[in-house]
Amino acid sequence: MKNLIVCLLLCSPFVLTAGEGDNPKDAIRKVLDAQVQAWNKGDLLGFMEGYWKSPDLSFFSGNNKAAGWQATLERYQKKYQGEKKEMGQLAFKDLSIDLLGTDHALVKGRFQLQMKQEAPTGIFTLILKKVPAGWRIIHDHTSG
Amino acid sequence: MKNLIVCLLLCSPFVLTAGEGDNPKDAIRKVLDAQVQAWNKGDLLGFMEGYWKSPDLSFFSGNNKAAGWQATLERYQKKYQGEKKEMGQLAFKDLSIDLLGTDHALVKGRFQLQMKQEAPTGIFTLILKKVPAGWRIIHDHTSG
Numbered sequence: 001m002k003n004l005i006v007c008l009l010l011c012s013p014f015v016l017t018a019g020e021g022d023n024p025k026d027a028i029r030k031v032l033d034a035q036v037q038a039w040n041k042g043d044l045l046g047f048m049e050g051y052w053k054s055p056d057l058s059f060f061s062g063n064n065k066a067a068g069w070q071a072t073l074e075r076y077q078k079k080y081q082g083e084k085k086e087m088g089q090l091a092f093k094d095l096s097i098d099l100l101g102t103d104h105a106l107v108k109g110r111f112q113l114q115m116k117q118e119a120p121t122g123i124f125t126l127i128l129k130k131v132p133a134g135w136r137i138i139h140d141h142t143s144g
Numbered sequence: 145m146k147n148l149i150v151c152l153l154l155c156s157p158f159v160l161t162a163g164e165g166d167n168p169k170d171a172i173r174k175v176l177d178a179q180v181q182a183w184n185k186g187d188l189l190g191f192m193e194g195y196w197k198s199p200d201l202s203f204f205s206g207n208n209k210a211a212g213w214q215a216t217l218e219r220y221q222k223k224y225q226g227e228k229k230e231m232g233q234l235a236f237k238d239l240s241i242d243l244l245g246t247d248h249a250l251v252k253g254r255f256q257l258q259m260k261q262e263a264p265t266g267i268f269t270l271i272l273k274k275v276p277a278g279w280r281i282i283h284d285h286t287s288g
Contacts, residue, residue: 058252060267063288101245106271106283108202123204125269125285127250139250141269143287144207 024132025097028128028135032092032127039090044081048073052136060141072140088115103130111142120144161209169241172249172272173281183234188225192217196273196280204285216284231261247274256287264288 022030030111031050038046048069055068059075066072080087095109107126113119121144129138166174175194182190192213193237195201199212203219210216224231239253257263266288273282 060269060285060287063266065267072261100248100273104244104248108204108283122207123209123251123285125204125271125283127244127269127271129244139252139269141204141267141285141287143204143285 024099024102024105024130024135027050028097028107029095031128031135032095032107038091039087042087044073044076044087048076048135051140052131052138054138056138057098058139060139062143086115088113104128105135111144147207168243168246168249168274172241172251173239175272175279175281176251178241180234180236183231184279186231188217188220188231192220194281195284196275196282198282200282202283204283206287230259233256249279255288 004081035047035050038044038049051069051072051100053069055070057067057072057080059066059067061075066075079085087116091112093110093112095107098106100106105128107128108124109126110121112125122142124142125139126137126141127139128135152265179191180190182193183273195213195216197213199214199249201211201213201216203210203216205219210219223229235256235258237254237256239251242250244250249272251272252268253270254265254267256265266286270281270285271283272279
């Protein structure tokens with residue numbers, strides 16, 4: 001009996017990594033919630049965990065494109081961690097999550113940032129893909 | 145023999161509507177090319193053929209959202225066909241088409257408009273879905 005339990009624990013598909021047992025929409029929402037929590041602790045690298053760590057990640061903002069995870073990180077560092085910059089407090093609003101087949105999703109929403117002096121806001125389109133690490137943003141288009 | 149040929153013509157999967165026999169990327173490119181051709185003839189309704197004719201179409205531009213095909217058409221009419229407005233000549237550049245599963249695609253690119261006095265440009269993210277009518281844009285995010 002003990003062996004059976006050990007076997008079940010080791011071999012069963014119910015041995016899941018965090019979030020893997022969620023339905024896709026819940027799993028995606030957790031990724032986005034984790035991004036917001038990381039941002040609001042000033043943890044930019046934690047926020048970047050939501051993005052696909054690949055040179056094929058693409059990030060569109062206004063009239064500019066960043067190609068790859070590293071360039072996306074550097075754009076965030078420059079915009080929010082440079083001299084006299086602040087990250088502020090982030091919130092995502094009006095989120096909608098649509099699954100596109102089994103391995104991709106379209107997420108639409110609005111971001112709001114509460115800074116000391118201003119409160120920038122804008123809208124975004126995210127494409128997420130289910131990769132081995134979990135659901136990750138493979139394309140981000142943000143404008144405001 | 146004649147009956148066999150008639151049957152083949154009527155029943156065969158090779159009886160295709162226009163573009164249906166293309167591979168998905170070619171079919172998507174034809175939809176976008178047709179949009180550009182329609183725009184450049186001043187045919188806004190022809191251009192709108194590329195969009196999913198549904199209240200669930202979403203169109204994001206800058207900090208604004210339009211919900212549905214009709215609202216998207218009206219936004220284009222107001223912006224490009226109002227008093228003292230012009231449609232100009234449209235070109236799509238730097239197009240990339242990535243299939244997301246079998247029935248969806250992510251298209252990224254840049255638009256360029258040549259007007260009489262100015263030449264606005266911007267970048268876009270399109271999500272297309274294969275619907276019974278063919279590949280159609282179900283979400284457009286444009287910024288510049």
